[in-house]
Amino acid sequence: MAELTRAIGLMSGTSMDGIDLAMVETDGDCVVRRGASSFTAYEPAFRARLEQALDAAREIGAREERPGDLAALEAELTDRHAAAVEAFLAREKLSPDAIGVVGFHGQTVLHRPHEGLTVQLGDGQRLADRLGIDVVHDLRANDMRLGGQGAPLVPAYHRALAAGLEGDWAGKTPVIFVNIGGISNITYIGEDDTLIAFDSGPGNTLIDRWVKRHAGVPYDSDGTIASEGRVLAGLVNRYLDHPFFTAPERISLDRNDFPLPDDSEASLEDGARTLAFVTAAAIAKSQAHLPVKPKLWILCGGGRHNRRIVEDLTVATRHTGQLILAEDAGFNGDSMEAEAWAWLAVRSLKGLPLTYPGTTGVREPATGGVLARARA
Known part of the structure; x- marks a missing residue:
């Protein structure tokens, strides 16, 4: 059997209600050992800020732009994800060294596939440095560069399940x-x-x-x-x-x-x-x-x-x-997307495809993601 990597996946979806976290051990292929999971709810005031960010994001013309309050919001969102991971590790009595990689989705605030533009708030390097764990983030962009819609990304994990x-x-x-x-x-x-x-x-x-x-x-x-x-x-x-x-x-x-x-x-x-x-x-x-x-x-x-x-x-x-x-x-319908992000992060590390012509319309099977290595 191929070596398994213990990974954590983080998902904050379009409902903007909080952070789903799930841990898996996987070879990035068909072996998936599902582990513990958690959910960290956003309080109403922060959720309202995320919803307001959708309006500010309409001004974005390039992926790196953060008009208005978006830069500060991105930093706070990242720190909230870090806190969720830290609380989970403490609960499960695990050290950061026990985790091989974190798959970080971030919060989508703009998705215009017809323009090849998708923006997820979340600073992968900031998260990696705070946790002391390597982070794979920005998993949609490469698919869109290669002609895909940038979504959905979970289907390959569904096939493994x-x-x-x-x-x-x-x-x-x-x-x-x-x-x-x-x-x-x-x-x-x-x-x-x-x-x-x-x-x-x-x-x-x-x-x-x-x-x-x-x-x-x-x-x-x-x-x-x-x-x-x-x-x-x-x-x-x-x-x-x-x-x-x-x-x-x-x-x-x-x-x-x-x-x-x-x-x-x-x-x-x-x-x-x-x-x-x-x-x-x-x-x-x-x-x-x-x-x-x-x-x-x-x-x-x-x-x-x-x-x-x-x-x-x-x-x-x-x-x-x-x-x-x-x-x-036998699955967990609440944590499945977070599990997928952990699994996709391992695939990204191995350079394996995340998306396919039949899932996003990408021209050929494509890997993706950006690796942020934890700095001492």
Whole structure:
């Protein structure tokens, strides 16, 4: 067996709710030993600063630019990630020397694939120096330089997990991993190991923004608000008529690509219910871009905690395969993206591909990432 590297992955997604951390031991290929994980929530004031950063980031024309408060915010964000790692190591009674590498995603504040521009706040060298651990960061940029969309990056890890499915799920292909974060994306693994992945539409971002505007809460816990509402067919049809869904090619989405409904169009409850339905319908609609209908759907990400999304997706996919939660297959649906970032960091160190033509549209399989070595 190839030598295994113990790695930590850090993920702060489009929901901007906090830092997911996960540890794995891996050869960067098919051997994945999943370890402990943690979540560090952002308090409302810091989350509000991140949301304001999206407006400031619109002025960015080159990746290194940090207009307004972005430079100071980047430093604080990095320090918060460092503190999360330090707390995790203390909890697990591990020294920094026990970790081979940290995979650092940072916080995406701008993603314009049509311009070849993506910006993630996060200072890899600052993180490496504070932790005393080498850090791999900026994993999307090389893919975009080579003609890719820069997202999604998790699919290669999904394929590694699929290879290890056991029991009732072993060999059940084609299999789809559905990740519902701020944006939803899917990974398709075919019987011949074909790998296809793309963003499928809005995930939690519209629901989160809607309930925050109308109820002052950051998200619809368990779909409780949506459970009191009804689906507004006209609003659903307007979303699903968006050019994203009718275009022959898949593109990577930004959280601002889909606008919220006007306040007059729906009540709090009807808006939450309708947007949950849109999330599920968009995922089901993505099957039109797959070569073969899946036999198994594995649901990951925060959206699997919204029971209305899960129920709608179960109904929408009932004729095309069985839908299960990540935990039913022995995975952790909350830490999977952070695990992926740890795994991708090890692959980056070895110069192995992170993205493929079928996942991001890159011209050929491409590695990526920038290595920041810890300085004494």
